Amino acid sequence: MTTRTATARYVGFGKEGKGQISTQSGVLDATPYGFNTRFGDEKGSNPEELIAAAHASCFTMALSFALAKAGFSDGTLETSAAVKLEAEGDGFTVTRSDLTLKAEVPGIAPDQFEALAAGAKANCPISKLLNAEITLTHTLA
Structure with a gap:
């Protein structure tokens, strides 16, 4: 019926790596994510x-x-x-x-x-x- 897509990019590895998430709609566009947005309080998503x-x-x-x-x-x-x-x-x-x-x-x-x-x-x-x-x-x- 419908398919929606998103992409995730991660540069570097482990805790030092930095990621970006983008969605097909463009609502998320290179939104940052990584260890510190997941387990810390750095601005970004997870x-x-x-x-x-x-x-x-x-x-x-x-x-x-x-x-x-x-x-x-x-x-x-x-x-x-x-x-x-x-x-x-x-x-x-x-x-x-x-x-x-x-x-x-x-x-x-x-x-x-x-x-x-x-x-x-x-x-x-x-x-x-x-x-x-x-x-x-x-x-x-």
Whole structure:
């Protein structure tokens, strides 16, 4: 149906190396990444931050479409994702993605909202891609 692309370039190796990420859309264009943007506080991006953005946006869009299909047309959804990177043996692994959702959906019953949110969490394409624990905490105003 659709294919999106991104490129990563790394010059030098290990902690001293410096990388750049670019996306097909141009939203990221030679955005810096490397050891210090991943494990320190240097300005730039990192893979876990990009996965968090992808997961939060995918889930939020999936829930938006589920709400529209259920007949709701007004409201606001705001999701944050916290992707956890942990040491594993000699390397690292992403172990979880914690979604936190704040929602305003006038007229929806809490049990209907919970069911739609759980369905979006389970079925958004990025959730399906991740082989990690995925949690969802939500607040319905």
